[in-house]
Amino acid sequence: MTLLSQLIRRITEQGPLPVADYMEACNTHYYATRDPFGAGGDFITAPEISQVFGELLGAWMLDAWMQAGSPKAILCELGPGRGTLMRDALNATKRYEAFHSSLHLHMVETSPVLQAAQQRALSAFTLKMQWQAGFLPLPPLPLFLIANEFFDALPIHQFYADGTERHITERGGMLHWDRDEIPARETSPASLEIMQSLAQHLRAYGGAALIIDYGYRGGSRGCTLQAVKHHTYADPLLTPGEADLTAHVDMDALAAVAEKAGLGWNIIGQGPFLRQLGIELRTVALCKQASEEQKENLLSGMERLTSSAQMGELFKVLIITSLS
Ligand code: SAH
Numbered sequence: 001m002t003l004l005s006q007l008i009r010r011i012t013e014q015g016p017l018p019v020a021d022y023m024e025a026c027n028t029h030y031y032a033t034r035d036p037f038g039a040g041g042d043f044i045t046a047p048e049i050s051q052v053f054g055e056l057l058g059a060w061m062l063d064a065w066m067q068a069g070s071p072k073a074i075l076c077e078l079g080p081g082r083g084t085l086m087r088d089a090l091n092a093t094k095r096y097e098a099f100h101s102s103l104h105l106h107m108v109e110t111s112p113v114l115q116a117a118q119q120r121a122l123s124a125f126t127l128k129m130q131w132q133a134g135f136l137p138l139p140p141l142p143l144f145l146i147a148n149e150f151f152d153a154l155p156i157h158q159f160y161a162d163g164t165e166r167h168i169t170e171r172g173g174m175l176h177w178d179r180d181e182i183p184a185r186e187t188s189p190a191s192l193e194i195m196q197s198l199a200q201h202l203r204a205y206g207g208a209a210l211i212i213d214y215g216y217r218g219g220s221r222g223c224t225l226q227a228v229k230h231h232t233y234a235d236p237l238l239t240p241g242e243a244d245l246t247a248h249v250d251m252d253a254l255a256a257v258a259e260k261a262g263l264g265w266n267i268i269g270q271g272p273f274l275r276q277l278g279i280e281l282r283t284v285a286l287c288k289q290a291s292e293e294q295k296e297n298l299l300s301g302m303e304r305l306t307s308s309a310q311m312g313e314l315f316k317v318l319i320i321t322s323l324s
Pocket residue numbers: 027031037045046047048078079080081082085108109110111114133134147148149150153154
């Protein structure tokens with residue numbers, strides 16, 4: 001039975017479906033049945049654009065770990081995709097043997113297909129690693145966490161201007177919105193719940209987190225739900241489970257959870273963040289040993305990740321730390 005017919009049956013039996021239930025069902029199916037990344041897939045993410053992205057995040061984690069006193073610790077990634085970011089981060093830090101030997105890597109991934117891809121990507125590294133489907137449980141140790149384009153895949157609820165929740169209905173074997181009206185507001189309890197567990201862990205055991213996503217500030221306004229298939233926008237209701245469904249991340253809502261837990265935090269654009277970490281120097285260094293084609297890719301990758309016309313401002317980094 002296709003996901004569409006399963007959803008239609010669910011609506012017939014249980015009534016109209018909240019957007020969050022729909023998003024969860026679609027994305028679980030979507031990620032469990034494919035590797036969606038890259039030119040031949042549906043979309044491309046920062047670590048797939050340039051190796052420098054993962055390398056710089058690895059350097060940031062190494063620095064945060066040293067500032068915390070080089071403890072025995074957890075390194076954790078939420079939604080690691082193909083494992084490219086973690087591979088590049090570990091490559092960039094492998095000369096610091098004490099870092100690798102002090103870490104236990106926890107990869108949080110629901111998709112069996114992507115878990116397998118991640119295991120292949122990390123097979124050359126000797127640090128202790130394990131895979132789990134949810135953020136918890138984690139051992140009681142300092143935590144260093146990376147999440148790139150993870151929260152945007154988590155389910156959101158949408159509400160119309162009058163406060164009523166948006167639902168999905170079924171007519172003639174097709175899915176439809178319950179009203180012809182653009183929603184006014186979105187919330188993501190699933191995101192806040194993970195954030196809450198993360199903040200509690202950082203508060204109790206120390207550490208730091210980098211959460212990077214296509215996000216907004218100043219509170220939710222309007223509808224940001226989108227479907228992407230083969231690098232173009234699609235109708236979110238037309239091919240359930242066959243397109244990537246995302247919503248922009250409410251960065252201030254995540255930060256408020258950290259604030260409440262008494263953690264330090266900051267939100268900055270991905271462009272300024274990567275520039276501070278030395279993306280230009282690292283890219284120029286790599287270009288020195290690169291072919292003409294690789295050089296072009298490295299330079300256009302840097303431009304794409306940092307320019308404010310591309311990913312430099314729309315993508316934001318929420319930095320959270322237990323250190324004051
Ligand atoms: N961070 C990667 C992949 C981003 S795509 C990159 O930057 O390339 C989103 C990732 O989150 C995928 O690996 C997907 O399988 C995973 N994912 C989505 N929902 C999840 C959930 N609820 N729990 C754990 N992983 C999830």
